Amino acid sequence: MRLCERLRLPATQAAVLLHALQSGDTARRAIVLSPKAAGKNYQPPFPCESRERYSWLPENVFLPGEGVNPAQHADYAAGMYYVLDLSSCWEGAALSAVSSVPERSLDLCAAPGGKTMLLAARFPLKDHIANEVQARRRGILRENLLRCGVENTQVTGLRPDQWAGQGKEFDLLLVDAPCSGQSLLCKGIPNPGCLGSAAVNGNAKRQRGIMLQAVRCVRPGGYILYTTCTYDPEENERVIAYLLRRTSSWQAEEIPLLAAFRSDLCHFPAYRLLPHHGCGAGGFCCLLRRLL
Numbered sequence: 001m002r003l004c005e006r007l008r009l010p011a012t013q014a015a016v017l018l019h020a021l022q023s024g025d026t027a028r029r030a031i032v033l034s035p036k037a038a039g040k041n042y043q044p045p046f047p048c049e050s051r052e053r054y055s056w057l058p059e060n061v062f063l064p065g066e067g068v069n070p071a072q073h074a075d076y077a078a079g080m081y082y083v084l085d086l087s088s089c090w091e092g093a094a095l096s097a098v099s100s101v102p103e104r105s106l107d108l109c110a111a112p113g114g115k116t117m118l119l120a121a122r123f124p125l126k127d128h129i130a131n132e133v134q135a136r137r138r139g140i141l142r143e144n145l146l147r148c149g150v151e152n153t154q155v156t157g158l159r160p161d162q163w164a165g166q167g168k169e170f171d172l173l174l175v176d177a178p179c180s181g182q183s184l185l186c187k188g189i190p191n192p193g194c195l196g197s198a199a200v201n202g203n204a205k206r207q208r209g210i211m212l213q214a215v216r217c218v219r220p221g222g223y224i225l226y227t228t229c230t231y232d233p234e235e236n237e238r239v240i241a242y243l244l245r246r247t248s249s250w251q252a253e254e255i256p257l258l259a260a261f262r263s264d265l266c267h268f269p270a271y272r273l274l275p276h277h278g279c280g281a282g283g284f285c286c287l288l289r290r291l292l
């Protein structure tokens with residue numbers, strides 16, 4: 001398959017990816033404790049699996065055991081935790097390389113709220129904006145943040161170019177970009193056309209556009225965490241390569257915790273998770289830092 005060729009996967013890893021795409025059973029549910037649970041010595045009220053083999057997982061992320069549906073538990077409704085795929089937690093682990101607590105942060109593509117939850121689980125939010133352009137999704141975002149007791153956070157609905165025009169400079173931007181969502185197939189969620197060039201190229205163009213605006217919203221020394229839940233290099237490494245060609249004041253940062261996942265499709269530090277890693281459906285992350 002062309003995707004496997006573009007990813008330059010050895011035959012065994014390509015076979016795992018193809019099987020995952022066809023069988024749709026690679027999702028791995030995780031929960032991240034919310035601010036409501038923080039500091040209370042809270043333990044999930046259901047059996048959880050060992051986190052030992054996931055050295056990059058923070059303490060406040062748990063892996064519900066086989067057969068547990070954490071979203072059906074009363075503590076979920078009470079907002080003690082948020083449910084996401086383990087690969088999202090893997091992407092969130094990139095925040096371990098952010099050198100100081102961000103005073104002002106913006107989650108540019110925030111709904112339904114997973115990345116803001118992961119940020120809140122790592123740093124106390126001081127002045128955070130969870131932004132979502134789609135009104136319906138913004139409503140869901142608002143509900144999730146309220147349920148989980150996320151504080152010091154404003155929900156907004158501006159486009160990236162509108163943010164860039166505001167002249168505000170954030171310490172950290174999260175760009176969990178809209179993408180072709182190829183990893184949805186590995187979770188058993190139908191996503192017709194996601195492997196085709198029209199979807200991939202269309203999304204890549206949108207991602208480049210979002211990133212060109214995002215770089216205008218960060219102070220010198222600040223960060224952008226770029227993530228997607230798709231495999232294609234066009235929407236991942238090549239978006240970052242494009243940005244680094246266009247802007248001389250940014251560099252991609254090493255993420256020591258994720259060293260084992262370093263992409264060999266680019267010369268700068270970027271990280272990709274694939275089904276053969278056994279950590280959920282997969283994703284991509286790259287942490288960028290503004291130098292000047």
Ligand SMILES: C[S@@+](CC[C@H](N)C(=O)[O-])C[C@H]1O[C@@H](n2cnc3c(N)ncnc32)[C@H](O)[C@@H]1O
Nearest residue numbers: 109110111112113114115133134137176177178
């Ligand atoms: C991958 S989802 C974000 C998931 C979220 N960060 C989380 O962890 O729960 C991407 C989001 O980007 C939004 N989006 C779509 N087009 C956009 C654009 N041109 N600029 C900014 N956001 C956009 C979508 O509505 C969607 O909510």
